[in-house]
Amino acid sequence: MARCVRGLEPVVSTEILRTGSACVESVGHREVGFRGAVGRLRTADDVFLAAARGDDVGRRKDGLGALARLARGVDLDGLVRERAALGGPRGFAGVEVSASFLGRRNFNRFDVEDAVGRVLAERAGVPYHARRDGTAPPDGYAGWRVTLDGTRASVLLRVGERPAHRRAYKVESVPGTLHPPVAAAMAQLADVRPGHRVVDPCCGAGTLLIEAAGQGASLEGFDLDAGALRAAARNAGAAPVRVRRGDAGALPVDDRSVDRVLCNPPWGVQVGARGRLADRPARLWREIARVLAPDGRAVVLVPDEGLVRAVASGLVPVFAQRLSLFGGPVTVAALELRTSGARRRS
Structure with a gap:
């Protein structure tokens, strides 16, 4: 039995089936029943x-x-x-x-x-x-x-000596840091592949980028908070993650140069926005649309109204799943450029 964040049951089921050594027998409230050996499930609590x-x-x-x-x-x-x-x-x-x-x-x-x-x-x-x-x-x-x-x-x-959601790398935290299984689910939805350039515009403690490591991709994080950058660097350890100071509303990244964007933006629930996002949060969507390659994908945690602003900036949701997180509902959405011919898949 795998326990998970409410809303991640389909993602956990997919991870179980991808092992090739287990079958899903039931899916319920925050749980997925299965038979077989699966090793470690990164999207399960x-x-x-x-x-x-x-x-x-x-x-x-x-x-x-x-x-x-x-x-x-x-x-x-x-x-x-x-x-x-x-x-x-x-x-x-x-x-x-x-x-x-x-x-x-x-x-x-x-x-x-x-x-x-x-x-x-x-x-x-x-x-x-x-x-x-x-x-x-x-x-x-x-x-x-x-x-x-x-x-x-x-x-x-x-099964294990400690809960599966605890990560040995997570030695530092910052306000609003993302639950590792949710970060792992977002990385899986992004379909990160070898050679991809992956960017997190609001990297915080680096959880999203670290969970995306191991796929042979280039991983870059930006944040305006010096403490967050220190935490991310320490958590990353030997993982191939590079973090530096940068404003999510004006990323120091060339147009159409990023294959994947992973982001848990500061929507003001856990952490308030800073820099150019402080007065104009919609700048984030325009920046994502600017840097994303024609066949790229962004996976972002958003409040419901955020998707409307994303679409207005030229991004199309191809996947959306509501989660129970941060004490309320939030949506994890996969977005692609409208010009890439993206079509909604679920």
Whole structure:
């Protein structure tokens, strides 16, 4: 089971199928069920083994007893073997549980976590770490997940030692930094190829460019914030990413010279615009249209009204998917030049 940002389910499904070693069996709210070995999924928040399934327990607090019984039926030995075969840790140093549910309930997530976690820890003979006080679990504790979707209750065991969305390269962050699986999804939608010139006009901590690395492309980022440029350089490490000071409203880039643009612009939700975008945000679309090669593509996170401005600047959406991000809806859009004969694909 792969868990993901809401709206990325189709992208995660595609990444799973592209491995050639797994098949998708179900697609639900923020999750994709599959069978087979897939290695690391860059567009998923996390990957789990299905430990137990049952009916959703409903709204009443006395339904928590059914979750405890579900936990008692988990095949711990079988899960340990399966997780180890997939490259995960062997055994449990401890148990920690994260829960989520849809709809109103007469209990909270911590009640769910405790009902399942205490049973699992007792059965495994290891400590249980409760999340009620907000402290992080000790290293080495097995990560479990409980979901209630209104129809089904699922108990899941994380395959890896740490969540898949955490990246070892992400040693520095800045306000508005992009969630790595979303950046990976955008890089995949861009279809970056060897020899491409890829530009991020508002690179921030460099997440988009780093996620696009490994394809043999030239990767360049621009930002007006010196702290963001330092963060991007440190995060990139040995990756072939070059960052420098530049205004997204007047990029120091020749016309029609960029094959791919990747961008999470400062729309004022997490970070305010600076430079020439501060008073005229639409300048970004004109710059993208100016630098993009005739057969190029831009993949950008935009609010709904942003697409209208993009079209007015000569860009055509060929893909659009709404995500739940930054506490609200946002659209990831792939755009091509109108003169390239682009046609909407979804």
